[in-house]
Amino acid sequence: MTLSVHDIHTYYGRSHVLQGISLEVEDGETVALLGRNGAGKTTTMRSIVGLTPARRGRVEWDGTDISGLPAHRIARRGIAFVPSGRRAYASLTVRQNLALATRGNDPKGWSLDRVLTTFPKLNELSDRRAGHLSGGEQQMLKLGRALLSAPRILLLDEPTEGLSPAIVSDLGRWLAILKEERITVLITEQNALFALKYADRGYIIEKGLVRHEAPAAQLRESAEIQRYLGVSAGV
DSSP: OEEEEEEEEEEETTEEEEEEEEEEEETTOEEEEEOSTTSSHHHHHHHHTTSSOOSEEEEEETTEEOTTOOHHHHHHTTEEEEOSSOOSOTTSBHHHHHHHHOOSOOTTSOOHHHHHHHSHHHHHTTTSBGGGSOHHHHHHHHHHHHHHTOOSEEEEESTTTTOOHHHHHHHHHHHHHHHHTTOEEEEEESOHHHHHHHOSEEEEEETTEEEEEEEHHHHHHOHHHHHHHTOOTTO
């Protein structure tokens, strides 16, 4: 099972945002997509899942070209997108939000009980309306909701955005669980060293192009890459 992105070009109106992005995510890998603001990270995610389709190039999932499919059909193939920001159904409770995402009773998958055990805070808040959750609580809810959709790959867009250090630490523990479960993950992050701590490989993009690709350990140790991304070993 592989996600392969081949030379995709994506536009917003006349603005040529992605200018030939290519990348791969193998089964069981966690891959980080890194770059400065405006580099094209989120647009890459949106192009993969069909929300902002590429005009040229192709996206292949498990050997099948899914370019041009509508977003809902791509999602049904097991590609779960967890966007940044507050994206829960605000008027519904936590439990209702999770129930909407549940797909069957796969004994090997993520059940509602398992999600509530993994994220005990969600269990405590199960009767609270999602619109009243903090940013970190909504992040937990979005991730739990995605897991209940029986994903074959998770696309996490800027999951630490706006979160307190304590919640970022919790998110790291959740990513470690996903890694142990060998759930395939593509993650975009401004917090580069955080993402590279859990990733197997990373891509650096700039102005809609991949500029560098290497194992995560190599990227973590590269002073040049750290300077480019605006981080330091002490972050």
